[in-house]
């Protein structure tokens with residue numbers, strides 16, 4: 034008896050063996066079948082601008098932590114291309130559901146980095162309006178936000194809205210049950226969703242080899258019945274082109290995809306971490322040579338898209354961003370303690386009156 | 400007309416979906432089958448597969464996607480098939496459903512209802528008879544509701560769906576077939592309003608969900624002893640109606656809290672503390688707690704020895720009165 038054909042055909046879902054790369058390490062552009070670049074000069078400049086801003090803003094985050102202004106900070110250094118390229122593939126009406134490391138994606142979505150840092154300063158648990166920016170709350174419980182992204186996408190689909198949701202998470206997160214449940218739900222409901230995994234090689238100290246036996250993270254997609262993509266996450270053009278394809282697929286009603294952007298976390302996991310305990314200087318040097326910004330700079334210079342005036346303009350913008358972050362964060366007072374009782378319930382219990390009164394007395398006694 | 404709790408809940412879901420097309424329903428087997436207890440019976444037929452649908456078998460996925468859909472603007476009402484299978488969703492409920500409105504400074508609202516058939520007394524296999532309400536009562540940001548009568552089943556579920564805050568709705572599964580003469584729709588008091596189900600003077604029995612019926616039966620049996628027991632149905636554990644509880648205890652001077660869950664660190668401990676803090680001088684005896692023993696929920700043939708019943712409650716009343 035002949036076996037019935039499988040749907041979808043697993044062969045059509047498999048990621049390419051080699052990660053998609055458009056810009057090689059020397060900044061030379063290669064065309065890759067199936068990943069046409071639809072970018073204008075202005076877009077190339079914008080991608081560069083977001084990456085440089087992300088790096089500057091990230092450095093400011095680390096500095097503010099060192100100065101005792103932030104309790105902790107999770108750096109994105111080395112992941113600028115992956116983050117910016119992915120988010121740049123989205124349209125205005127689309128949404129991002131981030132983890133805690135997505136300052137680069139936040140910038141692309143127009144979220145004020147100073148607001149993101151309030152979480153790390155401990156001013157409040159979050160300080161940006163997701164509905165105004167289409168950027169969900171930072172999510173620290175690993176992989177949980179992937180389900181919110183899927184639910185949001187299911188809602189949009191039910192409502193007949195043209196809207197794609199991109200969920201960012203890490204290589205470690207792919208081991209969590211919620212990542213599995215999210216990908217499975219999304220596939221079952223054909224939710225307009227893109228799972229964007231930044232494989233930065235580590236989950237704190239644990240390398241990918243201890244996280245999964247799968248050939249690659251992208252291969253997991255096949256098990257859910259959706260396509261998997263792998264790209265060089267240090268190549269902003271590949272990150273963009275692959276994300277664009279997945280976003281267009283979702284927008285066309287063809288369902289979710291899983292992207293594995295292969296990159297590297299150049300900094301410690303957070304400012305509280307000591308990476309010398311689990312990785313070597315050689316490994317770091319190797320990845321340093323694949324810097325996402327340097328290679329794009331070479332390319333843009335060759336194309337005549339990067340002149341001194343533009344560099345100076347971005348530099349000024351980056352400085353202004355950093356200055357504003359310092360201004361907003363430096364010695365920022367903690368929030369009004371009485372606000373603790375706000376926003377927990379729209380209809381708060383009667384006990385809040387007593388507890389608010391207690392706190393007010395304590396404050397007055399100070 | 401005599402209606403059952405199950406009919407009341409089903410009608411509430413139906414009426415809520417009719418009243419507001421943002422109300423959507425999903426969970427395991429809730430669509431075609433109408434739920435293992437038929438609480439969502441005919442909803443898919445009436446409102447279509449888009450608004451009432453079966454999900455993959457994944458509780459965290461159900462609650463997590465409900466959060467996303469609520470962020471989008473829907474009002475999801477999701478079902479956990481049984482009490483003991485709520486635990487995979489614990490993280491989504493505790494870390495996100497309860498906290499996101501607060502974390503977002505009110506910019507995100509999550510009008511989600513998580514329905515959980517709970518409690519024992521139906522001879523079920525393990526994991527199908529648990530009372531996990533204390534876990535969730537301990538979480539700020541959630542409202543915790545458990546109806547004891549069909550009328551309340553209807554009205555409280557409608558209120559839960561209308562609530563701008565997330566609600567964990569505990570349905571007393573052994574009372575799904577409990578009947579009451581009532582006309583639907585019916586509107587009972589808002590959340591945070593306990594009700595005195597039976598006036599009495601000797602002692603106060605405090606109960607919710609499945610134990611309301613048991614408490615009323617006990618009060619009836621107590622008449623033989625010459626005791627006139629008052630029965631308070633808490634209805635909502637959060638918000639907690641301290642006023643009604645204290646007024647009753649002030650009248651009787653004796654309080655016995657009843658629930659199916661194990662007594663140690665159960666919700667009864669909270670009720671006892673509330674009474675002690677607010678009505679200490681009205682008390683003529685310590686507040687006593689009656690519940691399941693501090694052991695895992697037992698095999699079906701042993702559950703009658705685990706669950707609180709009239710005898711165990713009357714014994715507690717006697718201890719209180721002779722204190």
Ligand SMILES: Cc1ncc(C[n+]2csc(CCOP(=O)(O)OP(=O)(O)O)c2C)c(N)n1
Pocket residue numbers: 134173174175202203204205206207233235236237298302
């Ligand atoms: C559910 C959960 N378990 C553990 C942690 C602690 N933790 C924070 S980050 C992290 C590693 C995550 O690694 P990965 O998903 O690869 O993301 P990356 O930090 O590399 O961006 C861990 C274990 C957590 N935040 N949430």
Ligand SMILES: [Mg+2]
Pocket residue numbers: 203204205231232233234235236237
């Ligand atoms: Mg990682």
